[in-house]
Structure formats: C-alpha cells, structure tokens
Amino acid sequence: MAHERSFQDISLDSLVSTAERLKREGWRCVQMLCVNTDNGVDLTYSFSKLNELANYQVRGVTQGTSVPSIQNLFLGIFPFENEAKDLFGVDIEGMVLDFAGKFYAVAEREPMTILTPEAKERKDKEAKKAAAAAAKAKQAAEGGSAPADDLEAKLAGMDPEKAAKVRAAMEAKARKEAASSAQSEDDIEAKLANMDPEKAAKVRAALEAKKAKEGNA
Amino acid sequence: MDANFLITTIIGTVCFAVLAPVIGCLIDGIDRIVSARMQGRVGPKLLQPYWDVRKLLGKDKVAVSGSEDTYIGLALFFAILAGGIFFSGGNLLLVVFVITLSSLFFIVAAYSTRSPYAEVGAARETLQVMSYEPMVLFMAVAFYQVVGTFDTSGVFLLRHPAICTAWGAFIGLCFVLTIKLRKSPFDISSSHHAHQEIVKGITTEMSGPTLAKVEIMHWCETVLFMGWVGVFFVFSHPISILVAVLVALVIYLFEIWVDNNFARVKWQAMLKWAWIVALVAGGLNVAVLAFI
Amino acid sequence: MGQHTVIPFGPQHPVLPEPLHLDLVVDDEVVVEAIPQIGFIHRGLERLTQTRDYNQFIYIAERICGICAFGHSLGYAETIETLMGVEIPKRAEYLRVILHELSRVHSHLLWLGLAADAFGYESLFMHCWRLRERVLDVFEATTGGRVILSAVLVGGMVRDQDAATLNMMRETLDGIKDEYAQLCKAFLEDSSVRNRLVGVGTITTEEALDYSMVGPFARASNVNNDVRMLGKGGYADLSDFQPILETDGDCFARAKVRALEVLQSIDIINEMVDKIPDGPVFEEVKGAPVAGAQACNTLEQPRGECYYYALGNGTKYLERMRMRTPTSINLAGMAQALKGCDLADVNMIVLTIDPCISCTER
Incomplete structure (x- = not known):
C-alpha cells in the first residue's frame, strides 16, 4: 500500500464544507498548521483515510479575517486551533474548547509571526537579491546590453x-x-x-x- | 477502674511509647529491604526509616492549618495508649476503640487542611475504617468467647492457644491487616509511593515534624497489630511467646509479599471484600463459638 | 460532598512526570468532566528553524522528547529527504527501522512499568524497567547514547553497524523475550491487574474515529491506522506486517496492544537483521530545498502516528517545520474517556493514552 500524499489549495469559504464532506466520507483529522507569510498566515489542514494523506491549504489569512472552527466536526483538532490563535494570532471562531489565548503561556503575543534578527537579515538579503534578479531579467527582456546601462534603466523608472x-x-x-x-x-x-x-x-x-x-x- | 489497672496501664503505655517506635522502625527498615529485594533492588539501609524521621523532625513547621498538628498529636497519643493497654494486659475491646479513635483524629487532621487530595484521602480513609472495623470487632468477640475475658492477660491462663478455635477470626484479621498496614492492594487512602491519583492522599499536606509523628504513629500501629496477630498463639506455656513473635514476623513477610504482587484495588472492591471476609470468616467463627 | 469539586491533576503530579494539567470536576469520586490543559513547557522548537539550518535542526528534532528521540530524528530526516527528493542507501533504511523498533521496545517497556506503578504493582514496575535497561545497553553499544542517540543524518545514518553488533542485538532481544513473556503473563492474566483495567475508560470504534485518535490508543478500539503498514523505507521489505488490533477499547485492550507490539517489534528487528543488505549507509545531501517546496510525512512512533511537514524557502534554512505528535491529537479522546470514570481510574486512563507532553509542546 503506497502512501498517497497530496496538497490542494481551497478557499476559506469552502473550508467548512470540505471538512463536512471529509467527515461524511470517514476521514480522520490529522492536524492543522500555520505558516507565517508576507501575505498573511497560510493554514494547512491535514486529513487521513487508510493510505491517503490529504492536505488542504487556505492561503493568506490576514489579521482580522475570522476562520471558522472545525472542532464541532473533529474535536481532536482543538490543540492546533488554539495554537493557531496563540502563536499566529489567527482569529478562529466558534471553538468548542476555547482557551481564549491562554493555551500556551507565552511571554510575547503571537511569537510565531515575529522573525528572529538572523532570519530577518537573511530574508532582507533574499528580497534584495530577488529584486536585483528581477531587474536583470526585466532588462534582459528589454534587450539592454551594457551593464552600465543598468543604472540608466533604473533611473528611468x-x-x-x-x-x-x-x-x-x-x-x-x-x-x-x-x-x-x-x-x-x-x-x-x-x-x-x-x-x-x-x-x-x-x-x-x-x-x-x-x-x-x-x-x- | 481500680488503681492497680491504672498504674499498669500507665507503665505499659510509657514502655510502649519507648519500645514500640524502636521495634516499629526496625520492622519498617526490614520491610523496605525485603520489598526492594522482591523487586530486584538492593534497597536502603536498615536504619533508613529512623534517619528519615529524624530529618523530618528537624524541619521547619510549614502547615496550612495550625490545628492539623494538634490532631496528629492526639492520634499519636491514642495509638500509644492503645498499645499500652494491649501490652499491659488490658481490655482488647477498649484497645480496638482507642485505636479507632486514633484513626479518627488522623482523618480529622487531613480534613482540617482543606486540600482536595487530603480530603479525598480522608474520605477514603473513612471508608477503610468502615471496611476493617466489623472484622476487628468480630476478632474481639471471638477472643472473648475463647478466653472468657476481654483482658489480653487472660491468654496466659489458656491451656491451648486461641488459634485452635478462633482460626476463622485469625484469617479475617490477616485480611484486614493489609488495610490497616496500608499495603497494596488496599493502600487507597495513602500509598507508600505517591504514585496515585490523589498524590499522597491523606498525608499530602503534612510535612516536617507533623509527618514525622504520622510515621511514628504507623510504627506504633504496626507493633500493636503484630501483637494482635501474636495474641492468638500465646497460652500458658512460656515458649508460646517466641512462637507468637515468629508467627507475627511470618505474617508480616506475607503482607510484604502481597504488597508487592497485587495491583491497588478501588474502594468499592475493598469494602465488598472486607465485609464478605468479615461476615464469612469472623461471623461464622463467632457463631460457631457461641453454640459450642 | 454531593456538589461538584474540582480536583487539579498536574502539571506536577507524581503519577505522571509530564506537565499535563487536568481539571477534574468530580461528584463524590465520579469524574463528571475533565478539561485538559498543556502549555507549561512550550519551547518554540518549530520557530528555531529560523536560526538552524536543515542539517543542524535534526539535533533539535531529536530533543523534542526523551523517549521517542530516535523517532523524531527519523521522521524529520525522512521529511527533508522527501522535500529534497533524495534517495538514501538501502542499508541505512534497514538500520533506521531496526533502531526505531528498538526504541519502540524500550518505550513500551517504560510504559508498562509506569502503568504497573500507577496501579500499585511495584515489583512488576521494577522488572519492566530492568528489562528496558538491557535495551538501553544495546543503544549504548550501537550508537554511544542511551536516550538521545544522534544516529540519523539527513541522507542516511551516522555510522554503520557490523555483523557482530547486529548479532549481539539479536541475542539480547532473544534473551529479553523469555523474561518478557513472564511479565506479559503478569500483565494480561493477573486478576488484580485485570480488575483495574478491564472495562475502564472504554472508547468505541466510532468515538475513536470521531476524535481522530492515533496509535495503540486507537488500535485498542479496532481502528487500523498503523503507519508501518504503508511500507515506507525498510518496512516495505517486511515479509508480513499485520497491525495489532483489539476490539474492547478499554484500558486493558490498550495495555494488551502495547504488550504484544513489543513482541512484534522484536520479530521485525530479527527479520531486518537477517535481511540487511551490504552497502554504504550515508550519502551526502547537497544544496537546499527549493523555495516553496513542501513535503509531509507520517511515522508510527511508539505513541502513534506522528505527522511532519516541511516548507523550503530556497536557503539551507527551512521556512517552516511542523511536528504533530501523537499525544496532541489524542488529548480530545482522553478527555472523552475520562468522562464518567472513577477518580481512582483517572491515572489509568491518562496513562493508557501514553501521554508525552514534552512531545506535544515543541
């Protein structure tokens, strides 16, 4: 029996209906995780049935957007939904077991959304590199030749x-x-x-x- | 109550207060070593219980309730008094009630701390008292029927040891002894290791000198209960005292073995079995003796 | 009493050397409700991906938990290998399975001991742990560590084991087997043990699915979710693997599943030792995960299915690493099993899910 693993993007609105369908079909909830990105928090819900492991991803949940809880369908997920609230600041609505932001006793609020200085430096560097690469690519597309013109191209913008x-x-x-x-x-x-x-x-x-x-x- | 009785009781109590902790401490030390060997460990030194208590006595008093220490003091006093009465040849029925009084003060002490663990422990201790008390009373009655008096000094006038006719009561006593000595499977109010749901149960909130008194009280109780076991084997022949001591030791080893090889039961099972044993072994014995 | 009392259970409780807190709402000695609470030792290990590269992070993954340390390093390594599309040498896969099953043996022996201690069976407790020491000795002889083995690297194993060591391993396990059979007898046939375990904290198959339970906790309720049967890595070459299932769903069934899994693990190790191919055990992994690449993986830890997720960002540092440990998903099932039980059964029920709160709080 091979392990079938899949990733699939879904919209926030279809989260509950997807969960309901999976519940009907006899899937079990594996976990939920958050990834902090520049465009908000990405949520990944994982479900499993026999040899299948399906990950449904809701992209870019921004501050202030409320996410419906699926605890009423899969109670086992309560540690992760509370974790999302405490560590990522995701506003999860309608939790059955709601610890109201006190599930983890953390010193700073939403610690997982804060970058360490090292990571921030690395990220800035990456962003600069990416910007330079993008400019170069743009120039290459425009047919520019001399690197000295690089500056001129930039100035033109x-x-x-x-x-x-x-x-x-x-x-x-x-x-x-x-x-x-x-x-x-x-x-x-x-x-x-x-x-x-x-x-x-x-x-x-x-x-x-x-x-x-x-x-x- | 004549003066003679009073004087012997006081002398007996003082002697018991001095000797019982020493003997009880040694029994406890042996208990720990034998238990350890049964579990495949080396175990502590023989005098470890003594050093433990000495250390406890040297600690600061930290108690949530000031009255707790007083109650424990009274519990210890009545335990020693019960031992004094018993070993000075006093009334067995009185001994049974005085030692029960000691248990009650112990329970009150636990309740006075208002800790949830101690309260549950105290509630369970009450159930334990309720479980073993019928059997202990049957034992006293059977003793009276055999010896013709409640006075323990009466055994020295017997021509056969009490065990010959009161073996039912003796078996029942051995059964409830496990409860009284707080041995598994009946260590539900406070186990020797605090590895149960109510931590250390009845003694959870006791510390320092108070806990030391509880330990000394247990030593005294152990000696007294071993005396109860032994009294079934004593008769007019002087060698019978040696036999009684040996039997008490064997029974204690048996209790250690039981302690190590049984899972703790719940109070429902304890109550049920203690009463069944009391009624069958104790009750039948008393009934048979009554008709002979 | 009569009215409801709240008895706190943990985070410091001698039955459970784990910082799990339960508010037990009791009516006399019957538990009406149990509210679990964790978060006392949250260490933010997942956040450390920001400052440790993927090769360094394996040592952090390993230190999530002292019992399933090997499992965590293995699960992490497998996830990164999937993320980067790396194939590891066959011999390394076998060695991983051997050490992983050996840690299952040690974990289950530890658990059996703890369970015996919780119901006051002291000698059984000590004998279980004495057997476990022999397993730890094998660890020491093969990897140099007793608890934290540091034996896995992304791309294979740190060191190879020669035939003599593998033989020693098998001989030790064969030696354990006889003594273990006696322990099993005490566990599964002793009436005082059965008295405490049978019919306590029953979870039906439907409930087990509803609460998404994993591991021996779910298998005791006849839910077949043993990840090992998916045949990943060395497990693919096992001649026969049947998960151990029980139907009763009570504490006794859970103890039985674990007790039998030890024997199963010993058989797996013996088979792996027989079949192990020759070859290298490590192949260096170069480069970094592609930006945006993600991988997920599951692993059957002693306590149940563990889920790993990794997201790359083009550097040697991972964007996100996630480890969902078996205990965290079992908490809801545990709260359900506790409802309506006797106070005296609380420690049995809490123990039979084999909670590992350190795992839960990465």
Whole structure:
C-alpha cells in the first residue's frame, strides 16, 4: 500500500464544507498548521483515510479575517486551533474548547509571526537579491546590453526629480575621484620636499621602480 | 477502674511509647529491604526509616492549618495508649476503640487542611475504617468467647492457644491487616509511593515534624497489630511467646509479599471484600463459638 | 460532598512526570468532566528553524522528547529527504527501522512499568524497567547514547553497524523475550491487574474515529491506522506486517496492544537483521530545498502516528517545520474517556493514552 500524499489549495469559504464532506466520507483529522507569510498566515489542514494523506491549504489569512472552527466536526483538532490563535494570532471562531489565548503561556503575543534578527537579515538579503534578479531579467527582456546601462534603466523608472538628484550626485562623485587621483601625486612631492634629502632620494627610487614594474606588467 | 489497672496501664503505655517506635522502625527498615529485594533492588539501609524521621523532625513547621498538628498529636497519643493497654494486659475491646479513635483524629487532621487530595484521602480513609472495623470487632468477640475475658492477660491462663478455635477470626484479621498496614492492594487512602491519583492522599499536606509523628504513629500501629496477630498463639506455656513473635514476623513477610504482587484495588472492591471476609470468616467463627 | 469539586491533576503530579494539567470536576469520586490543559513547557522548537539550518535542526528534532528521540530524528530526516527528493542507501533504511523498533521496545517497556506503578504493582514496575535497561545497553553499544542517540543524518545514518553488533542485538532481544513473556503473563492474566483495567475508560470504534485518535490508543478500539503498514523505507521489505488490533477499547485492550507490539517489534528487528543488505549507509545531501517546496510525512512512533511537514524557502534554512505528535491529537479522546470514570481510574486512563507532553509542546 503506497502512501498517497497530496496538497490542494481551497478557499476559506469552502473550508467548512470540505471538512463536512471529509467527515461524511470517514476521514480522520490529522492536524492543522500555520505558516507565517508576507501575505498573511497560510493554514494547512491535514486529513487521513487508510493510505491517503490529504492536505488542504487556505492561503493568506490576514489579521482580522475570522476562520471558522472545525472542532464541532473533529474535536481532536482543538490543540492546533488554539495554537493557531496563540502563536499566529489567527482569529478562529466558534471553538468548542476555547482557551481564549491562554493555551500556551507565552511571554510575547503571537511569537510565531515575529522573525528572529538572523532570519530577518537573511530574508532582507533574499528580497534584495530577488529584486536585483528581477531587474536583470526585466532588462534582459528589454534587450539592454551594457551593464552600465543598468543604472540608466533604473533611473528611468524613478520619478524625474529624484533621478536628476541621483545623476547630479554621481557626476559630483566622478569629478571628486578624478581630482583626488591627480592630487595624490602632488601630495607625495610635497611630503618628499619636507623629508631629509637622503631618505627622499630612496623613496623616489622606490616609487620609480614601482612605476616601471607597473608599466611592465 | 481500680488503681492497680491504672498504674499498669500507665507503665505499659510509657514502655510502649519507648519500645514500640524502636521495634516499629526496625520492622519498617526490614520491610523496605525485603520489598526492594522482591523487586530486584538492593534497597536502603536498615536504619533508613529512623534517619528519615529524624530529618523530618528537624524541619521547619510549614502547615496550612495550625490545628492539623494538634490532631496528629492526639492520634499519636491514642495509638500509644492503645498499645499500652494491649501490652499491659488490658481490655482488647477498649484497645480496638482507642485505636479507632486514633484513626479518627488522623482523618480529622487531613480534613482540617482543606486540600482536595487530603480530603479525598480522608474520605477514603473513612471508608477503610468502615471496611476493617466489623472484622476487628468480630476478632474481639471471638477472643472473648475463647478466653472468657476481654483482658489480653487472660491468654496466659489458656491451656491451648486461641488459634485452635478462633482460626476463622485469625484469617479475617490477616485480611484486614493489609488495610490497616496500608499495603497494596488496599493502600487507597495513602500509598507508600505517591504514585496515585490523589498524590499522597491523606498525608499530602503534612510535612516536617507533623509527618514525622504520622510515621511514628504507623510504627506504633504496626507493633500493636503484630501483637494482635501474636495474641492468638500465646497460652500458658512460656515458649508460646517466641512462637507468637515468629508467627507475627511470618505474617508480616506475607503482607510484604502481597504488597508487592497485587495491583491497588478501588474502594468499592475493598469494602465488598472486607465485609464478605468479615461476615464469612469472623461471623461464622463467632457463631460457631457461641453454640459450642 | 454531593456538589461538584474540582480536583487539579498536574502539571506536577507524581503519577505522571509530564506537565499535563487536568481539571477534574468530580461528584463524590465520579469524574463528571475533565478539561485538559498543556502549555507549561512550550519551547518554540518549530520557530528555531529560523536560526538552524536543515542539517543542524535534526539535533533539535531529536530533543523534542526523551523517549521517542530516535523517532523524531527519523521522521524529520525522512521529511527533508522527501522535500529534497533524495534517495538514501538501502542499508541505512534497514538500520533506521531496526533502531526505531528498538526504541519502540524500550518505550513500551517504560510504559508498562509506569502503568504497573500507577496501579500499585511495584515489583512488576521494577522488572519492566530492568528489562528496558538491557535495551538501553544495546543503544549504548550501537550508537554511544542511551536516550538521545544522534544516529540519523539527513541522507542516511551516522555510522554503520557490523555483523557482530547486529548479532549481539539479536541475542539480547532473544534473551529479553523469555523474561518478557513472564511479565506479559503478569500483565494480561493477573486478576488484580485485570480488575483495574478491564472495562475502564472504554472508547468505541466510532468515538475513536470521531476524535481522530492515533496509535495503540486507537488500535485498542479496532481502528487500523498503523503507519508501518504503508511500507515506507525498510518496512516495505517486511515479509508480513499485520497491525495489532483489539476490539474492547478499554484500558486493558490498550495495555494488551502495547504488550504484544513489543513482541512484534522484536520479530521485525530479527527479520531486518537477517535481511540487511551490504552497502554504504550515508550519502551526502547537497544544496537546499527549493523555495516553496513542501513535503509531509507520517511515522508510527511508539505513541502513534506522528505527522511532519516541511516548507523550503530556497536557503539551507527551512521556512517552516511542523511536528504533530501523537499525544496532541489524542488529548480530545482522553478527555472523552475520562468522562464518567472513577477518580481512582483517572491515572489509568491518562496513562493508557501514553501521554508525552514534552512531545506535544515543541
């Protein structure tokens, strides 16, 4: 007997009718779990009958949406529905055994909806990476070639005032960089002038050797 | 009540108060070792019960009810008094009632704590008293019929031990002894290990010196009940006292064996069986003795 | 008394070294209602997926519970292997089944001891636990741990067992078998034990289905839901597997199911030891679960079916890990069995579901 496992999305409205149908057909309730996502909490209800294990998923239940309880059909689910309420803040309505948010004595409210700093950092990184990849993909689709145009593409998407500011800032930065490279040589000369002659000669020789080496390379 | 009786009772009680805890403590120590061996364990040292009680006596008094300690004190006093009367050759019927009075104070002490576990334990202890009391009374009556007096000193004038004609009452006594000694399967009001639904039952709320008194009371009770067992074997021959002691030890070992090898019963079963045994073994014995 | 009294049972109760709290509403000594409450030791282990990657998390999964530790690491590993589409070596599958059945033997022996203790049968209690020690010795000899074995990895087993060790395992179990048969006799034939167990806390087949009960608790009510018969992993190669079922649904039936399952487990181990193929026991798993990929899995723990769910997010860290332990789904059935029972039967009923509250509160 192979183990048949399936996942299926259902809407919140059809949850109770699905549960009723499964009850009639002699399924037993296995569990219910929540997953915290950016678009609310995903609920997964699992039912089993002989070798079948079916998972029905209700996506994106947001704060304030009430979810009907199925405890009147499957009382065994009461720890999980109370858990959903305590740890994820899902508003479950009509529970037979309702612990009113006191099933778990937790220090903070709805702890499973809060990310740890490590996870948050990782998630932000992921989001940035994903955004960059999306932009690249978009560009590839538009047929852009040089990576330098990447910035231009981005700027094009911005509002004009901000884009102008960014451009101005970048130009200023470029100017500054050019100036600083010119300046650095003058600086060395000035410094050498202040040193004692013997040492200065040595430094100069070293610098020239370095330049020659760079030239060769 | 003549002065002679009073003096012997007082002397007997003082002697019992000194000796019974020592003997009871040693019996308890042996009990623990034998139990452990039956379960395949090594068990504690012989004097472990003594060290336990000594430690309890040294603890601070922490009680939810101030009257609890007084009741336990009275229970201990009456237990010692009952032993004193018995071993100084006093009235067996009086002993039975004084030891029952001791049990009642013990029950009241548990009720005074108002703890749900202790209350259920006390209610069950009441049922236990109710279960064993008929048999104990039958025993006293059968004793009277055989010896011709309620005074325990009367056995030394017998030409045959009481067991010869009162063996029905003796069997009944052995049965209720399991209840009185709080041994499984009848340890329903308070088991030796607190592994039952009402935790430690009747003694749940007792601690420190109060619990120590309860332990000492149990030692005294054990010695007294072993005396009840032994009295069936004593007659005019002096060697019979040795026989009585040996029989008491054998019966105690038998109780340990029963304790280890039976599951705890519920109070309904205990009440039913205790009364059936009392009526069959005790009642028939008394009836037969009455017609002979 | 007359009117209703509420007797608290737990979370600190000597009968049950588990933080389960029951409010027993009693009328004299008859339980009118029992309201279970857990949540005293919630540790938030499922949330730890955020800070532990999938290879590290196996050690956390294992520490959910001290009795079914091996089962949890096994269930977790199987779920991740399903999630990532990994096949593990055949020899590792066999070794997993052997150790899993061995932990069932130790868990059931532990339970039988606890049950004996609860009804005041001290010597039976001690003998059960003494036998269990021998099983723990086998664990120590094979994995180095007595309770937390850390023997499973995602992708196989930590170490192989040579033929000599497997033989030692079989000899130990054969040695246990005789003594165990005597214990079984005490459990299943002793009149004082039967007096406490027969007809207590009866659950009918319909009720068992209604309350979605699992494990020996349900099998004693003739509900066939042993996950092992689905033949996953090494179980697929068993010549014959018939779940042990009873029809009475009372405490005695539950004790009997567990008592017989020990013998069944010993047979399974012997068969696996006979059939075990040669080969590697570990294959390194590389990469990370795909974002949005999800997998679910069930495993027959000593206490019943355990459900695992994993959701990947493209990194080595899982987005969500879920472990639904058998006790949590059995709580409703337990509350039902407690209704109308004697106060003296409460500990028997609570014990016969074999509650593991540490499991329940991940």
